[in-house]
Amino acid sequence: MFVLISYDIVDNKRRNHVFKYLKDYGKSIQKSVFEFDIEPDIYSRIKKDVKRLIDEKKDRVRFYRLCHGCMNKIEITGWGEVSEDEDFYIV
Numbered sequence: 001m002f003v004l005i006s007y008d009i010v011d012n013k014r015r016n017h018v019f020k021y022l023k024d025y026g027k028s029i030q031k032s033v034f035e036f037d038i039e040p041d042i043y044s045r046i047k048k049d050v051k052r053l054i055d056e057k058k059d060r061v062r063f064y065r066l067c068h069g070c071m072n073k074i075e076i077t078g079w080g081e082v083s084e085d086e087d088f089y090i091v
Contacts, residue, residue, distance in 0.1 A: 001038060001040060001066075002035070002036070002067075003035075003063060003064065003066070004034070004064040005022060005026070005033070005050075005062065005064070006034075007032050007054075007059070007060065007062070008059065008060045008061075009054060009058075009060075009061075010058050010059060011055070011058070014053060014054060014055065018053050018054065018061070021049060021053060022034045022046070022050075025038060025042065025046060026038070043063075047063060
């Protein structure tokens, strides 16, 4: 599944923790926005873990799940490209 996560976290320490956590799973495309192409179980884990890392009364994280058909409709003005995991095979 393709997921876009954006966040607005007021505390620098919490924001850095969330950034470091998310970069292990996806690609940072802007300061507070990540793209992911992940399995549903990983998505569930990320949501749960991010909830633990933030202060829900002060911070905000948005999770946008996009269908693969919608990925073809993403438009970018300027530099950059949509993140895609490369296929690989274990022989």
